[in-house]
Amino acid sequence: MFTLKAPAKINLTLEVLEKRKDGYHEITSIIQTISLADILEFQPAEKFVFHCDNSEWKAEKSLVSRAAILFASNTDARCGARINIQKKIPLSAGLGGESSAAAITLVGLNHLLHTELLPGDLYHLAEQLGSDVPFFLTGGTALVSGRGEKVSPLPSLPHHWVILLVPPEMETPGKTEKMYSLLKPIYFTSGLITDSFISSLTLGKMKTLPELYNVFDEVAGEMFERIEWHKEQFYLAGAKSVNMAGSGPVLFSLEEDESRAEQITQRLSERGLKAILTHTLDSNGHDFI
Ligand code: C5P
Numbered sequence: 417m418f419t420l421k422a423p424a425k426i427n428l429t430l431e432v433l434e435k436r437k438d439g440y441h442e443i444t445s446i447i448q449t450i451s452l453a454d455i456l457e458f459q460p461a462e463k464f465v466f467h468c469d470n471s472e473w474k475a476e477k478s479l480v481s482r483a484a485i486l487f488a489s490n491t492d493a494r495c496g497a498r499i500n501i502q503k504k505i506p507l508s509a510g511l512g513g514e515s516s517a518a519a520i521t522l523v524g525l526n527h528l529l530h531t532e533l534l535p536g537d538l539y540h541l542a543e544q545l546g547s548d549v550p551f552f553l554t555g556g557t558a559l560v561s562g563r564g565e566k567v568s569p570l571p572s573l574p575h576h577w578v579i580l581l582v583p584p585e586m587e588t589p590g591k592t593e594k595m596y597s598l599l600k601p602i603y604f605t606s607g608l609i610t611d612s613f614i615s616s617l618t619l620g621k622m623k624t625l626p627e628l629y630n631v632f633d634e635v636a637g638e639m640f641e642r643i644e645w646h647k648e649q650f651y652l653a654g655a656k657s658v659n660m661a662g663s664g665p666v667l668f669s670l671e672e673d674e675s676r677a678e679q680i681t682q683r684l685s686e687r688g689l690k691a692i693l694t695h696t697l698d699s700n701g702h703d704f705i
Contacts, residue, residue: 461498583640
């Protein structure tokens with residue numbers, strides 16, 4: 417038996433360049449893993465069994481069970497596995513929890529079942545599960561492009577505290593697809609915001625954090641009724657800049673100073689809002705616990 421962490425992510429930039437003929441959108445995005453993580457425990461078992469401590473998580477709807485089925489059908493592994501999940505990442509939040517758990521399921525099964533799939537084989541399975549899944553095989557700071565499946569590692573973002581504000585939205589089935597469908601061509605950009613962020617990262621001249629950008633901030637109000645109110649609360653609590661995580665509705669703000677980050681988190685909590693203090697990760701490895 418062993419456990420692995422499946423970290424959440426935030427998008428430091430997320431630009432849509434165009435709509436593709438296959439229905440997907442061509443994106444360019446810098447993604448960053450953070451310390452908030454689900455914990456997946458892998459045990460040998462005769463067949464696949466999934467258990468999660470959050471009763472709203474349903475195995476049959478989850479990418480974790482799809483990842484296990486895909487893994488089994490692409491290897492000659494005979495046995496199954498019991499996967500116990502401690503859910504720390506809010507569901508359907510824009511933090512990539514499902515995609516991360518699916519990627520880590522592939523990594524964990526490969527270890528548990530001694531199938532010795534190579535990184536390229538795992539990547540091939542991951543990209544079939546969802547556009548965001550391949551990124552989580554490595555994590556850290558990376559540029560993703562294509563529909564999100566092309567991943568190029570970047571130098572680590574200098575350590576930042578990440579304050580998350582989790583609005584009490586109801587789960588919206590097909591949310592990512594709906595958010596993409598709200599994007600009109602006027603919201604498409606050239607990729608320059610991402611290029612300029614990469615220049616600051618690679619030239620190592622990041623004295624102040626470059627502009628963060630998420631195209632979904634433009635249409636968030638059409639999907640999440642109270643998102644502007646939540647952003648306002650974040651600014652009132654002292655945040656300097658607030659962006660949505662992926663397709664939302666979680667909001668985040670970055671802070672270099674720990675005591676400021678704690679203060680903002682505390683102020684949000686005092687107003688009865690769900691705030692989580694976490695931080696950026698710089699390692700590319702998987703945390704075996
Ligand atoms: O790849 P994934 O299954 O996560 O995508 C869910 C949906 O989001 C897709 O069916 C598509 O409608 C939309 N999408 C998109 N462009 C992307 C990624 C996702 O339009 N780059």
